[in-house]
Amino acid sequence: MENQAVLFSIAKLFDEADSILLTAAENLDGDALGCLLALEAYARAKGKDVLAVNSRPVCPLYDFLGASDRIKTEIPNRKYDLAIVCDTGDISMIGRLYEENRLFFETTPLLNIDHHGSCYGDICWMDPSYSAACDMVAEFLEYHGGISAITPEIANFLFLGILYDTGCYRNTNTLPSTFERSAKLLERWADYMKLIRNLYQSTPRSYAKIYWSALSSVFEVSGGKGVWTVVTLDDFQKNDVDPYALGNEFVNDYLRSVRADFVFLLKEDPEGGYRISFRSKNDGVDVRIIAAEFGGGGHKMAAGGRSLSPLSEIVAKIEDFAKNLP
């Protein structure tokens, strides 16, 4: 890939910064988490004063990495030479920490490393041809520190992001370069089976109860073009699960396995209304279009939005979208 110019600029920023703050979207997924942990470990090894922060604590699903406590939830009242925002399509998606530290983000040199499609910050490395932001971070670390920059621990963090964003090589963003990167990370001792077992074969029983209950009542729109289900606050409460801790695993690994052109999950939001996650399984169905109707966005095959409307109105709107599909 023709990244030499941008990698050179990023390396210069990185070298000139003694202190670095790392952050990402408040809904910290496996890819964003992998970026933060890999950059944190590398910057620390390089003697930087580095802090990784997120608006919400790391989802317990990732406790197996033994690194969740490296992600703090506050930005201290001090200066940093550089802020790096990873895997975050829009800076406002940082959430609470962005709202509480507007001045910090306006006055600190900002580097944006992302593969979602919009650019912000003083230097933006945005390239949707990467399957995961972790693939980009791996490229930077290799450029900056050579292959030995990828320690076994860092290889694990980066592999996590690739597995997460490609849905374990099942999403359309899985490219030849994805396998090349994966092979390189395996050569650096990424523990593939540990990641697989913990990501895909370790669903807590309380989560499983929510999943089975949601899957036992799957509904259709437009004669089965779309299928959907709902998880309510009551479901979370009954099973003692934090609504924020339930990430995309259910929709990606379970709901998406039901045959249809697209699926969607309505998740009741503690802040009111519903969060809606869409997954397309047909190249002709661009779920960004319907997600945009709910003030959201994402990718063609995976997108999300929010709504304060009653459930029946949300479903009716999606039914209209489904009716017009080829």
Ligand SMILES: [Mn+2]
């Ligand atoms: Mn990503």
